Amino acid sequence: MSLQTLYEIAGRDDAPWAATRAAMVIAITEQYQNGGLDRSEYLEMMQDLVRMDALDAEASDIELKTMLVTAVYAVAQVV
Amino acid sequence: MKKLLAIFTFALLSGCAGLTGLIPSFWDDNQSHRIISVRLDIERLDCKAAQKPQVIKIRDDLAWFRLYSESKGGRQADVIALTAPMTDTVEDWYKRVSLESHKDNAIYCDLKKRVLTEQSTRAAKAVLGRF
Numbered sequence: 001m002s003l004q005t006l007y008e009i010a011g012r013d014d015a016p017w018a019a020t021r022a023a024m025v026i027a028i029t030e031q032y033q034n035g036g037l038d039r040s041e042y043l044e045m046m047q048d049l050v051r052m053d054a055l056d057a058e059a060s061d062i063e064l065k066t067m068l069v070t071a072v073y074a075v076a077q078v079v
Numbered sequence: 080m081k082k083l084l085a086i087f088t089f090a091l092l093s094g095c096a097g098l099t100g101l102i103p104s105f106w107d108d109n110q111s112h113r114i115i116s117v118r119l120d121i122e123r124l125d126c127k128a129a130q131k132p133q134v135i136k137i138r139d140d141l142a143w144f145r146l147y148s149e150s151k152g153g154r155q156a157d158v159i160a161l162t163a164p165m166t167d168t169v170e171d172w173y174k175r176v177s178l179e180s181h182k183d184n185a186i187y188c189d190l191k192k193r194v195l196t197e198q199s200t201r202a203a204k205a206v207l208g209r210f
Contacts, residue, residue, distance in 0.1 A: 020197065028190055036186035044171050045187075048194045051164035055198050058161040059205035065103035065157075069210045 003029065017056075024049060104148075104155050106209050113144045114206045117165075118199045126188035131176040137195070138173050141166050161205055165198045 006029075009015075009022035028049075032042040120137045144162055148155035172191055175181060 024190075024193060024197075027193070031186050031190065037184070037190070041175075041184065041187045044175075045190055045194065047171070048168045048191070051167055052194065052198055052201075055161060055164040055201055058157065058164075059201050062103060062157050062161060062205045063208060066209050069103060069105075073210070 021049065021052070102154050104158050104209065107151070109147055110144060110158060111207050113140060113147070114162075114199070114203045116140045117144070118203050121192060121195045121199050124188070124192045124195075126183075126185045126192065130172075130183045130188055134169065134172050134176055138166075138169050141169060158206060161202050165195065165202060168195060168198065 003026065006022045006026050010019050010026060012019050025046075028037070028042065028045045031037045032039075037045065117137060117140045120133070120140055124133055124137075141162060145159055145166065148159050168191070176183070
């Protein structure tokens with residue numbers, strides 16, 4: 001994926017989470033290219049972005065289960 | 080009827096396979112308090128100041144959260160897994176600042192702060208959003 005593609009994603013309004021993530025990749029890559037980060041720092045930051053996906057998945061899982069419990073509890077109050 | 084629904088919910092959430100890890104954790108005052116402490120630590124991160132003591136503070140709050148959750152019991156597996164990526168992010172930073180040859184890099188700190196802000200915001204929303 002080129003930086004140009006990332007800039008396009010960063011400018012999208014319909015997927016704010018993807019725009020935020022793309023903006024981070026751009027910021028990290030630009031700092032690396034400009035010498036603000038060394039290679040090990042750059043690779044670590046990219047690893048952090050991968051970790052963010054794992055955290056997103058866990059959070060979504062908890063939220064889905066919570067919705068299910070809430071819905072069942074609401075039904076139990078009605079029945 | 081309510082008992083029946085409760086049994087149904089339990090069976091549904093446990094996947095009918097005895098996988099206790101699939102049963103969600105529920106609201107906990109201490110976990111909620113601590114995850115906001117983590118957010119506060121990150122929000123107050125000053126990249127112009129010495130990084131190591133600030134990283135240690137975040138690391139300690141995350142360790143508190145994990146140890147408390149582990150001590151509470153098996154149903155906390157979801158929130159432990161939730162905070163694990165953030166712990167890894169902070170642990171890498173801690174290892175870096177603990178090196179004798181380390182010199183603080185404000186740019187690295189700023190970017191790390193951005194990542195941790197995203198991670199902790201998402202984690203706190205999930206922890207505080209529980210039933």
